[in-house]
Amino acid sequence: MTPGVLGLVLVASVAHALWNLVAKSVSGRGFAFVLAYHGLSAILLLPIAGWLVVSGAVAVDWRLLAASAVSAVIHIAYSVSLQSGYDHAPLGIVYPTARGAGPVITMLVAVALLGERPTGPELLGGLVVIAGIALVTAGGGRRRRMRVAGSSPEAAGGADVDPDAAADARGSSGTGRGFSGNDRGGVLRGLAWGGLIGTFIAAYTLWDDFAVNHITDSPLLYFAVSECVVAVLMTVGMIVCPGARARRADLAAIAADHRAAVVAVAVLSPLAYLLVLYSMQQAPVSLVAPVRETSIVVGTLLAWWVFGERNLGPKLLGAAVVVTGIGCIALG
Numbered sequence: 001m002t003p004g005v006l007g008l009v010l011v012a013s014v015a016h017a018l019w020n021l022v023a024k025s026v027s028g029r030g031f032a033f034v035l036a037y038h039g040l041s042a043i044l045l046l047p048i049a050g051w052l053v054v055s056g057a058v059a060v061d062w063r064l065l066a067a068s069a070v071s072a073v074i075h076i077a078y079s080v081s082l083q084s085g086y087d088h089a090p091l092g093i094v095y096p097t098a099r100g101a102g103p104v105i106t107m108l109v110a111v112a113l114l115g116e117r118p119t120g121p122e123l124l125g126g127l128v129v130i131a132g133i134a135l136v137t138a139g140g141g142r143r144r145r146m147r148v149a150g151s152s153p154e155a156a157g158g159a160d161v162d163p164d165a166a167a168d169a170r171g172s173s174g175t176g177r178g179f180s181g182n183d184r185g186g187v188l189r190g191l192a193w194g195g196l197i198g199t200f201i202a203a204y205t206l207w208d209d210f211a212v213n214h215i216t217d218s219p220l221l222y223f224a225v226s227e228c229v230v231a232v233l234m235t236v237g238m239i240v241c242p243g244a245r246a247r248r249a250d251l252a253a254i255a256a257d258h259r260a261a262v263v264a265v266a267v268l269s270p271l272a273y274l275l276v277l278y279s280m281q282q283a284p285v286s287l288v289a290p291v292r293e294t295s296i297v298v299g300t301l302l303a304w305w306v307f308g309e310r311n312l313g314p315k316l317l318g319a320a321v322v323v324t325g326i327g328c329i330a331l332g
Contacts, residue, residue: 001122001283001291001329009291012275017298019268021306022261023083024091030083032250033258035234038079040266042227049224058218060225067211068222071204072229078200079230085193092303096296097194100133102201103289109206110286118286125328126290132321133296135314202289209285212277219277223270287329294322 026033052058085094107126110116118126212219238247254262279288297319 001287005279005282005288006291006329008275008279009288010294012272012279013292013295014298015268015272015275016292017295017302019265019272020082020091020095020295020299021302022264022268024086026083026254026258026261027087029250029254030080030087031234031238031247032254033262034076034079034083035231035238036251036254036258036262037265037269038075038227038234039231040262041270042224042231044266045220045224045227045270049221052218052221058216058221060221064216064222064225067207067215068225069229071208071211071222071226072233074200074204074207075226076230076234078197078204081193081197081200085190085197089190089193090303092300093190094194094197095299095303096133097191098197098201099293099296099299100130101195101198102205103133103293104130105199105202106205106289107286109202110284110289114206114285116284116286118284121328122287125325126287128325128328129290129293129322130325132318132323132325133293135318135321205285205289208277209280209288212281219274219281223274223277227270290325291329297322 023033053060082094082098085098103126107130111118208222211222216222238244238251241247276288276292279292301319
């Protein structure tokens with residue numbers, strides 16, 4: 001992996017962690033929020049894709065449309081599962097578990113079934129990155145306890161209060177439902193959701209790697225068409241699926257209360273993934289997949305800073321291990 005490609009993947013990692021932090025702040029209306037930011041992404045990308053087609057730089061054929069449709073379905077499953085996971089478990093468990101499981105599955109499939117053969121240092125680096133991710137995950141599941149803002153210990157009954165529970169008590173949807181990161185049920189829920197999300201991550205990573213290397217030379221056009229398909233499919237689902245009226249009400253609430261979050265995710269999510277798609281044209285997916293999960297380091301530190309999740313020491317140790325793995329991949 002060249003330094004230039006490595007740089008692209010690392011920038012993508014930071015962008016990915018930032019948009020997931022924003023997504024975590026919107027809870028309870030997952031389907032509507034996902035539709036809103038994918039729809040806005042499609043609107044922003046469509047003029048660029050149109051210019052590419054009209055200028056003759058790239059062509060649209062049935063293979064591109066079919067590949068984009070498959071990608072869209074997987075991304076819908078991933079996005080909706082991600083929001084649901086954030087509604088039911090701590091960010092510090094769901095995010096690193098999902099991002100850690102994804103590259104493990106991707107690397108195994110790429111080496112076992114796709115015939116990719118990383119060099120020794122590159123393979124070692126990928127494994128070290130995964131080990132660092134495991135360290136971050138192990139230290140990322142517990143939350144700092146805090147007093148209810150504006151109250152004395154006596155007023156709070158002398159007990160500490162979980163940040164999410166306090167948010168719920170105020171009627172806020174800022175950080176999700178009232179669960180505690182050091183509650184065993186919360187940890188198990190986080191691991192379960194993270195495993196499911198990680199499976200979808202591996203699926204779209206492998207499929208999109210195939211598409212941008214064997215079906216189209218334009219990741220931008222491919223991703224733009226995929227985003228349009230996502231928007232169309234989810235809009236149809238909003239209209240015809242059970243609970244459509246409630247989802248439409250949720251969409252109106254998202255538009256009224258979370259416009260900044262929608263815009264932020266609609267910009268940062270495509271930026272992060274387009275950089276990954278371009279990187280997969282220049283380097284094996286078995287290497288790109290683990291390196292992009294350095295976003296776990298950024299995301300877990302942000303979870304500590306913004307949401308009060310604790311155990312910073314193991315996270316920093318995991319970060320150092322991840323950086324060591326990246327160095328191995330760069331040298332390879």
